[in-house]
Amino acid sequence: MSRRVRVNPIACEAHGMCAELLPERIVLDDWGYPVLEQGPLHGSQLEHALRAARACPTFALLVERERKRGRG
């Protein structure tokens, strides 16, 4: 089952830890909020993603199993 990163934009307060810990996938925008490069995570990237999620001070970075979305 593949996993991917997602940000809860309401919880995110632009601490920027995620871009330090997962630079392969995350850059910061003009205001310090993460811009994610999407796609399934494997190997070391998955490890880095999990580490970044644990390090986020507001728990705004999520590593999720793929799920069907977009209803509503």
Added chain:
Amino acid sequence: MSASSPTIAQPRPAAGLQPPEPALPRLLSGIRPHGALSLDEHLAVHGPLPGGSGGRRRARERGMMLIAEVERAGLLGHGGAAFPTATKMRAVASARRRGIVVVNAAEGEPASLKDRTLLESLPQLVLDGAIAAAEAVGADEVIVCACESADMGIESVARAIEERTRASSERLPGLRLATVPGHYVAGQESALVSFLNGGPAKPTFTPPMPFERGVGQRPTLVNNVETLAHVALIARHGAAWFRELGTPTQPGSALVTLSGPIAHPGVYEIEHGASLSSLIRAGGGATARVRGALLGGYAGSWVGAAHLDGVALSNEHLAPHGASLGAGVVLLLSEDACPVGETVRLARWLADQSARQCGPCVHGLDALASALAELAGGIAGAGVAQRIDRLASLVARRGACGHPDGALNPLLSALDAFQAEFADHARHGPCAACSRPAEMPLPDRPPSDATARDRPSRA
């Protein structure tokens, strides 16, 4: 825009067979210029809602049949997103817990009057739709959410609930009215659910989606009030009848709020695919030369005057213009107004309507509004187009709700539709019309932190 009496249009596309009987109005049948139809009057126009008898099992069967009928009808949501109604209903119906139905008439859309018109004039049709939907999804509670600024609609629904409850021999779901703060994003699904759960009317992070866990953690069907009014008629007349009007991909009719330089602004019922020019004719014609039209609402798109002639009002016809029917808004802008000045004001208003929860929305919309203001003032300097493009890419799809994405539509499409005017302002600064009073309504309703506790619900 002042509230004006709803009017009925029967604009039809150029091609197509004329049905033997007048096909419109549907929703607006029997409507009066002022005041609501009573339950008796409503029943005289539409007849009774089928069902209402038999045990729970029979009700369940009838419910599943209605969902199938709504699916065959191809009904799409009228709140703006045009999501298939049956898909939502099925999701709530198949959940294990008992569901709840939320009638969304929060209508924070400044250029729309259709939702409050339904509440004000046809509250029993609204209740019909909600009751039918509740039976379909197995819900035992209905909450009608009205915008706090819709005084007459609130009165009218409260009376209708009383009348319905008194008159009814059938088993009714619990019917309740809630008044919701009037700011723009309050009508967003998750914001409504948050408000009904005791929080502020601000969008929340999803999942869970309302149909999974909504009001009181229960699976919640949130439908626009017009969508449910269509359900009330599909329950009576069926899918084939519904499809007699409209286009194959967007069947049926729609309520449209027509405003701007028009002889009779107001709410009209049109067939999907009707031409814009026939709607304007039905509205008594334009009272000034038209520079462009904002279609869909403040999350919709501008179409410039040069392209308006051939425009048909359905999503498939509007897609090539980058527009959609959205919440049924057709706002005409006169030649007297400055589209650049209007866009600058709209951009600032949309930035101010941010619930201020998501960084990219808070900072991005603000920066966009500033960039547009500089452009309009002729002080932006070279590279402003690239700056705006870049800001738009930083805003898109990065909010918890659709507001940032919706806000981009009228701003970016204005740059396109009014290219010459923007270029002129960039070179020469403000024009004479820039300082004229705004033509587009921009109500002063700042995002509110008020919770339901501050505003007790009624009925």
